[in-house]
Each structure stands twice: as structure tokens, then as C-alpha cells.
Amino acid sequence: MIITLTPNPSLDRTIELSGPLARGEVQRAGSSREEPGGKGVNIVRALEASGVPSLAILPGDDRDPVLVALRAAGVPHRGMPIGATIRSNIALTEIDGTTTKINVPGPVLSAAQQHDLIELVMEKAEGAAWLVLAGSLPPGVPVDFYAAITRELRSRFGRNAPLVAVDSSGAPLAAAVAAGPDLIKPNAEELAELTGIPDPDSLEGDPVLVARAAERLVATGVRAVLATLGSKGAVLVTADGAWLAQTPPIVARSTVGAGDSSLAGYLLSSIAGDSAPDSLRQAAAHGAAAASLPGSTVPALSQTRPDDVTLTLLHTHPKEDVQ
Numbered sequence: 001m002i003i004t005l006t007p008n009p010s011l012d013r014t015i016e017l018s019g020p021l022a023r024g025e026v027q028r029a030g031s032s033r034e035e036p037g038g039k040g041v042n043i044v045r046a047l048e049a050s051g052v053p054s055l056a057i058l059p060g061d062d063r064d065p066v067l068v069a070l071r072a073a074g075v076p077h078r079g080m081p082i083g084a085t086i087r088s089n090i091a092l093t094e095i096d097g098t099t100t101k102i103n104v105p106g107p108v109l110s111a112a113q114q115h116d117l118i119e120l121v122m123e124k125a126e127g128a129a130w131l132v133l134a135g136s137l138p139p140g141v142p143v144d145f146y147a148a149i150t151r152e153l154r155s156r157f158g159r160n161a162p163l164v165a166v167d168s169s170g171a172p173l174a175a176a177v178a179a180g181p182d183l184i185k186p187n188a189e190e191l192a193e194l195t196g197i198p199d200p201d202s203l204e205g206d207p208v209l210v211a212r213a214a215e216r217l218v219a220t221g222v223r224a225v226l227a228t229l230g231s232k233g234a235v236l237v238t239a240d241g242a243w244l245a246q247t248p249p250i251v252a253r254s255t256v257g258a259g260d261s262s263l264a265g266y267l268l269s270s271i272a273g274d275s276a277p278d279s280l281r282q283a284a285a286h287g288a289a290a291a292s293l294p295g296s297t298v299p300a301l302s303q304t305r306p307d308d309v310t311l312t313l314l315h316t317h318p319k320e321d322v323q
């Protein structure tokens with residue numbers, strides 16, 4: 001069982017433009033779609049599509065459009081009433097797949113609601129293989145929320161605690177890293193921010209640099225770093241090595257949720273007992289399949305092509321050079 005917690009879920013509205021985005025002008029959209037979202041929600045949508053037992057935990061009232069959509073789609077979830085509407089995020093996709101995303105803050109979670117949410121996670125986490133802590137934190141939630149959950153989980157369940165994956169950004173991710181999660185899934189920008197590299201673009205184009213930055217995090221106690229690099233592929237770093245996975249070029253339609261699908265691919269492969277590089281291969285295949293689908297549509301395992309992924313063992317540099 002894989003549990004995800006999305007403290008700041010969203011209703012994702014994707015507007016598909018039939019030409020390039022023109023700032024300051026009225027544009028007629030080709031089409032638009034709405035999907036229940038937030039990173040942990042997308043991960044469970046992807047796992048569910050492949051028949052992997054999973055549960056999305058999120059704050060949200062039963063009649064909220066996000067929960068209604070999850071129910072209608074048969075996505076396993078558990079909402080916690082908050083008496084406020086879940087935020088709506090907007091994505092504008094252009095014909096070449098360029099995606100502009102606008103995310104809003106979301107409703108405040110009070111201290112009592114945060115406490116209840118943590119208790120719900122603890123209740124559902126018993127016996128789970130993974131707990132994924134996913135996305136931004138809503139207003140009112142302290143930046144060490146994910147770190148505190150990781151520590152609480154390990155103190156309550158000891159050696160039986162689920163493995164913890166964190167897919168977030170900024171201060172919540174930095175705080176979570178200090179708690180030594182089993183896996184983090186940064187993109188180039190998040191990895192650059194975490195490791196103090198001023199230019200994220202330099203990372204995206206250079207998998208060896210990505211691996212070196214990730215090695216620094218592994219040296220501080222993160223068990224594995226899965227760095228997703230968009231069309232450049234994905235890099236996995238563990239204490240045992242560093243690998244690059246690259247997919248053949250795809251026609252991208254929307255990159256929203258592609259990273260979430262990558263993480264779902266990694267997790268489903270890993271719980272099936274695959275090796276770390278093979279799990280990376282599945283992550284890359286899932287990410288590419290997701291980017292070729294509209295909106296935040298997630299692929300099923302059968303829609304992915306792991307055999308087309310090229311895996312390369314990255315030789316970075318001797319351990320003593322790690323700074």
C-alpha cells in the first residue's frame with residue numbers, strides 16, 4: 001500500500017491554447033478541462049490506473065468538487081473536512097507543449113486541522129510500504145510540517161515505519177531533507193535551490209552536475225534522490241551509484257503532473273522488487289507518457305515504454321571530492 005498526503009490539493013484547470021500565449025490579449029481557447037489534482041492526488045491517480053493499492057489523504061469537504069471528482073473516477077482517497085473550498089490552479093498549454101502554470105495559495109489549515117490530518121496519516125500509515133508527502137504547504141502550516149511527520153512516523157512505528165518520499169519545494173523540502181527521508185524527487189530548479197547552485201539551467205543540461213548535487217544530499221542522510229529533468233530525462237542517486245535515464249523524444253502536450261507520474265512509476269517498480277536503476281527506468285517511462293497526454297492525465301503502466309528508455313551509469317567523481 002502506498003499512502004500519499006497532499007496538504008494543499010487543487011482542482012486543476014487546463015486551458016489548451018490553439019496558438020502561442022499572447023500576454024495582455026483576449027485569446028480564444030481550443031478546449032479546457034478540469035481534473036482533481038495536487039501532487040499526491042496525481043500520484044494515487046497514476047498508481048490506481050495501474051492497479052497498485054494506494055490511498056490519497058487530503059484536506060477537503062465531501063462535497064468539494066475535487067472530492068466529488070475523485071469519487072466519480074474511483075480514485076481511493078480520504079478527505080478531512082475543512083469547511084473551505086480547495087484551491088483551483090490554472091495551466092495554459094500551447095501547441096508545442098509549453099505549459100504556463102499559475103498556482104494559488106489555498107485555504108488556511110488551522111493548528112487543530114493540521115493535528116487531525118497528522119493523526120489521520122498515522123492511522124492510515126500502519127502497514128503501508130511508502131508514505132509520500134507531496135506538494136506545497138497551505139497557509140498556516142509551518143515549514144517543518146513534512147519533517148515533523150517523518151520524525152513522528154519513525155518514532156511511532158520504529159522499524160516498521162513506512163518509507164518516506166518527499167516531493168515538495170522551497171523551505172518545506174529543505175526542512176524535510178534534514179529529517180533524512182528515504183527518497184526525494186526534486187526537479188532541476190528544486191535541486192539547485194536545495195544545494196545552493198545559482199543557475200538551475202546549468203543543472204538541467206548536465207546530468208553529471210545533477211548527480212554531484214544529489215550526492216551531496218545523499219551524504220547528508222537522504223537515501224535516494226530521483227531528479228526529474230523534463231525532456232532531458234531523470235537521474236537517480238543512491239549510496240550505490242548514479243544513473244541517467246533518457247527516453248526517445250516525444251510530442252509533449254502538457255507537462256503538468258509529469259513529475260508526479262515519474263514518482264508513481266518509480267514507486268510501483270520499487271515495490272514490485274525491481275532494482276534501483278530499473279525503477280528509474282520506469283520513472284522516466286511514466287514521466288514521458290504523462291507529458292504526451294493532455295492536462296494532468298496520468299498514464300497506466302500499459303501506456304508506458306520502459307524498454308525504450310536508455311540507462312547510463314554515471315561516473316561522477318571520487319567520494320572524497322564531494323563537498
Ligand SMILES: O=P(O)(O)OC[C@@]1(O)O[C@H](CO)[C@@H](O)[C@@H]1O
Nearest residue numbers: 010037038039089103135136257
Ligand atoms: O502548488 P504545489 O502544491 O506545489 O503544486 C500543485 C500542482 O501544481 O502540482 C500538481 C502537478 O505536479 C498539480 O496537480 C497541482 O496544480
